[in-house]
Amino acid sequence: MAAPFRLSLDARQHFKNLYDNKHLLLDFDAFYFCLIIGLAKCKINTEISVANAPEMVDDFPGPYRNQRDYIIALFLSRELKRLGIEASNKKGLNQIVARMLMPDSKSKLTNEGVKCMNQYAAMGFDVLKENIPNKPVYLEAFLQSYVELVRKL
Amino acid sequence: MSVNVKIVKITSKNLRCPDYVIDFAGSDGNPCPVVLLQMPNGTGKTTTLELLRAAFAGETILTDPYKDYVDKDCIEGQFQVDFTNNSLPYTITMKFNSDSNGLEYNTTRPNIGISKGHFVPSELKPFFRPDFVKLFVFDGELAVQLMDRKRTNANTAIESLFQLNEFNHLIQNIEAYYEQKTVNSSSNTDKGVNRWKNKRDKLKARQSKVLDMYSKDKDLLESIKLHLEHLKEEYADRLKMNSELKDKMNSALKQKTIAKEKVALYRKEVFDIIKAPYTIHEKFAQEILELKSNFDQAKLPESAAREFFVELATNEDRCICGTELTSALRQAIHDRSINYLGSEDMAYINTLKTSVSENVSPIMGAHSKHLDEQLALLNSAILEEQQAENEISQVDIEGRLDDPDLGKVSEAIKKDELQMREIEARLEKYERNDDNGSEDELFSISVLKKELEWARFKVAEITKTIELKEKRDLLCQKLRAARDIARRKLALQICEEANERISVLMPFNDIRLDKIDQSLHLRNKAGGSEGETLSVAYAFLSTLFNRAEVSLPFIVDSPANAIDLAVRTQVGGFVPKLAQQVIAFTISSERENFISGLKKTAKEKSREVKFITLFKNGPDELVKLAEGQVDFVKSRNGFMVTGESFFNQFQQNSEAE
Numbered sequence: 001m002a003a004p005f006r007l008s009l010d011a012r013q014h015f016k017n018l019y020d021n022k023h024l025l026l027d028f029d030a031f032y033f034c035l036i037i038g039l040a041k042c043k044i045n046t047e048i049s050v051a052n053a054p055e056m057v058d059d060f061p062g063p064y065r066n067q068r069d070y071i072i073a074l075f076l077s078r079e080l081k082r083l084g085i086e087a088s089n090k091k092g093l094n095q096i097v098a099r100m101l102m103p104d105s106k107s108k109l110t111n112e113g114v115k116c117m118n119q120y121a122a123m124g125f126d127v128l129k130e131n132i133p134n135k136p137v138y139l140e141a142f143l144q145s146y147v148e149l150v151r152k153l
Numbered sequence: 154m155s156v157n158v159k160i161v162k163i164t165s166k167n168l169r170c171p172d173y174v175i176d177f178a179g180s181d182g183n184p185c186p187v188v189l190l191q192m193p194n195g196t197g198k199t200t201t202l203e204l205l206r207a208a209f210a211g212e213t214i215l216t217d218p219y220k221d222y223v224d225k226d227c228i229e230g231q232f233q234v235d236f237t238n239n240s241l242p243y244t245i246t247m248k249f250n251s252d253s254n255g256l257e258y259n260t261t262r263p264n265i266g267i268s269k270g271h272f273v274p275s276e277l278k279p280f281f282r283p284d285f286v287k288l289f290v291f292d293g294e295l296a297v298q299l300m301d302r303k304r305t306n307a308n309t310a311i312e313s314l315f316q317l318n319e320f321n322h323l324i325q326n327i328e329a330y331y332e333q334k335t336v337n338s339s340s341n342t343d344k345g346v347n348r349w350k351n352k353r354d355k356l357k358a359r360q361s362k363v364l365d366m367y368s369k370d371k372d373l374l375e376s377i378k379l380h381l382e383h384l385k386e387e388y389a390d391r392l393k394m395n396s397e398l399k400d401k402m403n404s405a406l407k408q409k410t411i412a413k414e415k416v417a418l419y420r421k422e423v424f425d426i427i428k429a430p431y432t433i434h435e436k437f438a439q440e441i442l443e444l445k446s447n448f449d450q451a452k453l454p455e456s457a458a459r460e461f462f463v464e465l466a467t468n469e470d471r472c473i474c475g476t477e478l479t480s481a482l483r484q485a486i487h488d489r490s491i492n493y494l495g496s497e498d499m500a501y502i503n504t505l506k507t508s509v510s511e512n513v514s515p516i517m518g519a520h521s522k523h524l525d526e527q528l529a530l531l532n533s534a535i536l537e538e539q540q541a542e543n544e545i546s547q548v549d550i551e552g553r554l555d556d557p558d559l560g561k562v563s564e565a566i567k568k569d570e571l572q573m574r575e576i577e578a579r580l581e582k583y584e585r586n587d588d589n590g591s592e593d594e595l596f597s598i599s600v601l602k603k604e605l606e607w608a609r610f611k612v613a614e615i616t617k618t619i620e621l622k623e624k625r626d627l628l629c630q631k632l633r634a635a636r637d638i639a640r641r642k643l644a645l646q647i648c649e650e651a652n653e654r655i656s657v658l659m660p661f662n663d664i665r666l667d668k669i670d671q672s673l674h675l676r677n678k679a680g681g682s683e684g685e686t687l688s689v690a691y692a693f694l695s696t697l698f699n700r701a702e703v704s705l706p707f708i709v710d711s712p713a714n715a716i717d718l719a720v721r722t723q724v725g726g727f728v729p730k731l732a733q734q735v736i737a738f739t740i741s742s743e744r745e746n747f748i749s750g751l752k753k754t755a756k757e758k759s760r761e762v763k764f765i766t767l768f769k770n771g772p773d774e775l776v777k778l779a780e781g782q783v784d785f786v787k788s789r790n791g792f793m794v795t796g797e798s799f800f801n802q803f804q805q806n807s808e809a810e
Contacts, residue, residue: 104497144528146427
């Protein structure tokens with residue numbers, strides 16, 4: 001069975017207002033916000049407790065399905081950078097692909113790949129809270145700050 | 154019957170008693186009900202009885218060093234008992250070695266065959282024990298022991314024979330069941346249940362309070378909303394009275410509505426754009442393109458898939474270049490195949506590369522520029538909304554100047570809106586799905602419900618445990634009482650019946666059983682003569698074995714030797730009734746009156762009697778007499794003759810042993 005994406009309860013709680021006023025609809029929306037920040041920071045947080053980070057979907061849902069390949073491409077690129085592997089290194093590329101990708105699975109990721117993404121998202125939330133501590137109330141206000149933060153990292 | 158033991162044969166070889174094979178079969182081939190085995194003193198009666206007990210109950214019952222049981226002219230000796238239990242055959246063999254002073258048991262069992270060691274069927278274990286075996290492999294000395302509480306336990310005999318141990322087994326099973334049912338219970342005491350009851354009650358009270366608060370807040374929210382609606386209507390009505398202000402307000406409200414719609418539109422637009430990560434940051438777009446480029450340069454995916462190399466290594470004799478594939482080459486190809494992508498990986502990489510080529514523009518800033526444009530439009534819409542808000546506030550201020558009451562209405566609206574937000578925040582606390590704190594601090598309705606259910610469950614669980622404990626205690630108490638009552642009543646009945654038998658055996662002797670507990674207690678007497686003691690023992694054992702559901706053979710040494718002639722007839726009459734199979738070791742001097750009494754009862758009961766005489770080498774005339782018999786067997790060191798005639802003629806009474 002494919003591993004699911006996970007996001008901490010705290011992270012979900014941080015975006016609660018946006019869900020309450022229906023600006024966000026999917027659980028994956030909060031995950032995606034955190035994931036992109038984690039990838040921008042190029043760091044992971046390995047201290048994810050399964051108990052505190054309940055399961056979400058095991059695939060890229062809805063509008064994210066069309067963007068899956070780009071999210072995965074960015075993820076592979078960032079992971080190569082994080083591990084210090086030259087992107088031109090054929091062997092390194094092969095190994096990253098073999099470890100992280102599983103075309104058979106719904107998400108196209110291996111369990112290790114999903115786990116790694118979860119760790120990027122966990123780090124992303126930590127960075128987000130540090131930089132935008134207040135819980136966002138309106139998405140339109142949040143989006144501007146968010147894009148600025150990603151570009152700053 | 155669960156226990157029905159019959160001895161079929163006993164065999165002795167190279168032991169200190171004569172070599173023999175004594176077959177207890179009667180004329181019908183089955184074990185004979187009564188066997189009289191005449192062995193002069195010194196022939197090995199005592200040894201044979203001891204070995205019989207040891208065969209049933211194990212070597213701990215033997216009194217002498219093992220080597221002493223072996224004939225002094227031999228190194229190894231053997232004793233064997235063949236018996237049946239419920240017609241199933243068993244054999245127990247004891248091998249002695251005088252050099253090593255060793256004793257080895259072998260047991261042959263149905264469906265198992267021969268095994269090293271002493272194995273007793275489980276249903277026989279209560280009887281094939283050192284203390285019990287003496288009751289059915291019996292000699293006169295043991296009669297005295299029955300009177301001595303330190304050397305015997307008559308109660309144990311009753312418990313074993315009448316299976317009162319089943320009460321103890323039941324009690325053990327009940328205890329085990331209780332342990333199994335309560336192993337996960339954290340508490341089985343009143344203190345534990347009270348703690349959970351307190352928690353349950355607190356949670357129940359808190360739940361009730363929170364639900365009440367929730368209900369009241371919901372009602373309050375509704376009424377505030379309604380009130381707010383009226384206030385807004387009043388505000389609008391008041392504003393209408395000043396047409397200029399009314400128009401300004403309407404225009405501002407309209408502007409606000411349009412701006413809100415724009416905000417919603419551009420918000421959605423921006424949110425949709427940023428779902429493609431290459432749009433958020435130029436750097437992301439460049440990296441994705443770079444990855445694709447690196448795949449191209451590394452010629453990934455390659456035209457050869459991993460499967461090709463695995464197939465080559467596994468199934469082909471030669472490489473595509475023609476080289477013969479040795480096992481070393483195969484292993485190397487197999488190992489290196491992991492450096493190549495699988496065919497499905499290759500397909501996906503190609504898809505990914507295509508997606509990137511088609512959608513990610515290499516033009517620097519193309520995507521982020523589009524995002525920035527939309528963000529600008531969003532910000533502009535937000536500003537418009539803000540401006541409309543400001544316009545509304547401005548109209549409000551002007552309206553208040555014009556109509557002071559309007560200000561009051563406006564203030565009331567603000568107050569209601571504030572209160573509404575506060576209530577909504579509280580409602581959010583009641584409706585959330587996570588909460589923590591002590592029972593008094595919880596607000597979440599769902600968490601309170603779960604906690605209360607758990608506390609109720611724990612109370613029920615512990616209460617059940619306490620109930621179970623009480624049931625266990627009561628049941629065990631009843632079983633112990635039933636066992637004790639059964640034991641007492643059985644002892645009483647056996648005592649009464651034994652006394653009836655004693656009165657037949659010794660009508661003129663003032664000797665009767667008073668009670669039976671650990672030993673036999675005589676009425677008004679500490680003890681009796683040897684004959685009296687023996688008669689009492691026979692009466693007790695006879696009563697015991699005739700009442701029980703188990704059938705064990707009764708093997709007795711010199712049953713009538715110490716008994717007066719006058720009593721011997723009665724004792725002889727008793728013997729066939731003692732058990733389903735009686736084997737009596739006798740000497741010639743006790744034949745008088747004993748045999749006649751025995752034969753009379755045996756005939757009345759249609760029980761066959763087998764007469765066997767066993768003796769060591771003796772005077773020539775005796776040997777000649779024996780050799781003249783039909784059923785005569787000579788062994789290395791003894792003679793055995795079967796038949797009543799020789800039995801009655803035999804007079805030897807040597808004191809060799």
